[in-house]
Amino acid sequence: MLASLHAKSTCTRKVLATLAETNTPYEFTLVDFAKGEHKAAAHLARQPFGQVPAINDDGFALYESRAIIRYINDKAGGNLVPTNPQQRALMDQWMSVETSNFTPHAMKFVYHYIFGRPHGEDVLAAAEAALNATLAVMEKQFATTPYLTGAEFTLADICYLPYMEYAMATPAKLILSKYDNVMAWWQRCSERPSWQKTAGRG
Ligand SMILES: N[C@@H](CCC(=O)N[C@@H](CS)C(=O)NCC(=O)O)C(=O)O
Known part of the structure; x- marks a missing residue:
């Protein structure tokens, strides 16, 4: 899984915590806000609102932190979402x-x-x-x-x-x-x- 993130961003941190909880391997791509990379074309292709986080899992692209963490947990068969x-x-x-x-x-x-x-x-x-x-x-x-x-x-x-x-x-x-x-x-x-x-x- 490729994750386009900024380590200090709050929404990114939900994703990082979920990746860690589920032991999901990932590759971290820094989106450097100081360089305006979040508003550059390469990142807008991943996240049309120019924000982090965004992920790409073997061609499946997803943004919005709360959707991403659900996906990560489901994909990993994690226990962070109750079954009841x-x-x-x-x-x-x-x-x-x-x-x-x-x-x-x-x-x-x-x-x-x-x-x-x-x-x-x-x-x-x-x-x-x-x-x-x-x-x-x-x-x-x-x-x-x-x-x-x-x-x-x-x-x-x-x-x-x-x-x-x-x-x-x-x-x-x-x-x-x-x-x-x-x-x-x-x-x-x-x-x-x-x-x-x-x-x-x-
Ligand atoms: N609803 C989005 C919000 C994402 C968001 O606000 N990200 C912030 C960092 S925590 C951001 O990229 N800010 C830069 C900007 O909005 O220009 C999500 O949950 O992923």
Whole structure:
């Protein structure tokens, strides 16, 4: 499998974590943002929106991180997607919560403090309020299950990790740290060798 990626990109990191969890061999092609390679014709042929990640598996081309991680798990016969329909639906639910209710708010802090794209105080305050609302829901879930969909680590958990990793390196850590169960889940997930490797610590 050929993977066109950027190691620091959040969406790439979902793919790298899934590749590691499923022991899938791959060849990493760096798409260098500093050189504008993501908007060059060669990459637009792989990802028409000029973004990473994109993969090519023996001629099968695919983009969109959440579609890619499902494909990688299916292809590898991995155990990151529940077979039970209800558990799988819960995985989908939490992946949607990540997209709609978690990431847009967490990323306000990441853009502001890490990626050099400042937001006004009002925007950060609104993001904090929205993040608190989502974290309260997650906190309640983790009061009864160790992972988002139950007893097992799934793609849903993977989807949050890149944003958690960056947000914990910003003052948003003070918000996140108020939620003990969320912190315990983050510790469980981030200690996994796949995440240590993905975040450049393994
Ligand atoms: N929905 C896409 C989003 C991909 C995305 O936003 N990638 C970012 C890096 S995390 C990117 O390539 N940004 C460059 C740009 O949008 O110009 C996915 O999940 O793969």
